[in-house]
Amino acid sequence: MAVTIHRETTESSERIYEGKIVNLRVDTVRFQNDKTGKREVVEHSGAVAIVPVLADGKTVVLVRQWRTPVGAPLLEIPAGGLEKGENPEECARRELTEEIGQTAGHLVKLYEGYSAPGFCNEKLYGFLALDLSDESADHDEDEFVERIEMPLAEAIAAIATGEIQDMKTIAGLTLADRYLAN
Structure with a gap:
């Protein structure tokens, strides 16, 4: 069965660490089923x-x-x-x-x-x-x-x-x- 993928909505974002090469944030997101969860995101400049x-x-x-x-x-x-x-x-x-x-x-x-x-x-x-x-x-x-x-x-x-x-x-x-x- 095919699942339609919808965008997760970021409800809040907290910067946990700021470094020389990477930053780390934790986002609270709302899923397409209306439940919420956490996403750990490493930010990098490329x-x-x-x-x-x-x-x-x-x-x-x-x-x-x-x-x-x-x-x-x-x-x-x-x-x-x-x-x-x-x-x-x-x-x-x-x-x-x-x-x-x-x-x-x-x-x-x-x-x-x-x-x-x-x-x-x-x-x-x-x-x-x-x-x-x-x-x-x-x-x-x-x-x-x-x-x-x-x-x-x-x-x-x-x-x-x-x-x-x-x-x-x-x-x-x-x-x-x-x-x-x-």
């Missing part, structure tokens, strides 16, 4: 994720960095948060320089979507970076990343083996592989 492809067209640049929330280092594509007033393409160019010391002659938008819409409003923009040139890396003072060059085919295989577990990276690599195959 982020970009970039698949840098070297001149051979077959090698990508990944980063390995410690991720405290999962208690392990993860193999990922370069990524970072949007600053106030910054558009996604500008952010992608900035993050490429900060994380891997490269600039892109050409950016291709691969995807735009919500990372975890069940509890977070973060919108993620994925890009393919082509025609790379060197620039000195400018890591944030609290960011420690290992740069790893890997054939794209090997990175795709690393998804299947579980070596790559980060979803923005899985989406980016999969869509980059499809784009480059055409």
